[in-house]
Amino acid sequence: MEQTYAMIKPDGVQRGLIGEIISRIERKGLRIVAMRMYRITDDVARRHYAEHTEKVFFGSLIDFITSSPVVSMIVEGENAVSVMRTMSGATNxxxxxxxxxxxxxGLDVGRNIVHTADSLESAKREIAIHFTDADVVEYTKAEEAWVYE
Ligand SMILES: Nc1nc2c(ncn2[C@@H]2O[C@H](COP(=O)(O)OP(=O)(O)OP(=O)(O)O)[C@@H](O)[C@H]2O)c(=O)[nH]1
Ligand SMILES: [Mg+2]
Incomplete structure (x- = not known):
């Protein structure tokens, strides 16, 4: 089982898409093992998007991601990293x-609703930024015998 990091960005929360997005994750058969809603601080935002520090859009990206609450999740399942990237779709x-x-x-690259980790390495790095070990719940879902062979 692989873990990935996913975030419903401020636009997803403001547009009332929390339930829709969580529902898609659940319906796919994935397991949410940690979830938290909060306003991202400037410091956390800069660490989260550190790879984009030099980009021209970095300032607006930080302003946006800190502008309103987000919902953060750790999602677990077979190939969870690539499955969640596929579920999110292209950046634009x-x-x-x-x-x-x-x-x-979505209709705008600067308002693309969700973030999902782009590799196992990124997932580990981002999980460590947004969660502590105590936030993670270990459990199995009864449906998993019907999700996995
Ligand atoms: N305004 C603007 N924003 C961009 C552009 N490219 C990327 N972004 C924003 O920066 C975020 C991070 O970019 P990437 O990491 O390259 O794309 P991504 O992995 O699909 O998106 P995330 O899951 O949010 O990391 C994107 O989700 C966009 O919101 C751009 O050319 N212009
Ligand atoms: Mg990215």
Whole structure:
């Protein structure tokens, strides 16, 4: 089982898409093992998006991600990292396939609703930024015998 990090960004929360996004994760058969809603601080935002520090859009990205609450999650399942990236869709919602979260709900690269870790290494780094070990619950879901062979 793999763990990934996912975030419903401020636009997803403000647009009332928390339930829709969580529902998609649940319906896929994935297991949410940690979840928290909070306003991201400037410091956490800069650490989370450290790889983009030199980009021209960095300032607006930090302003946006700290502008309103987010919902943070650790999602577990087989190939969870790539499955969640596929579910999110391309970075620019205009290029994202219909059926993906960004493809179904977005129109602007700066308002693309969700963040999902792009590799196992990124997932580990981001989980450590947003959660402590005490936030993680270990359990199995009864449906898993019907999700996995
Ligand atoms: N305004 C603007 N924002 C951008 C651009 N490229 C990326 N972003 C924003 O910066 C975020 C991080 O970029 P990436 O990490 O390259 O894309 P991503 O992995 O699909 O998106 P995240 O899951 O949010 O990390 C994106 O989600 C966008 O919101 C751009 O060219 N212009
Ligand atoms: Mg990224």
């Amino acid at each position: 919602p205009n290029d994202a396939a219909f059926g993906t979260i960004r493809g179904d709900f």
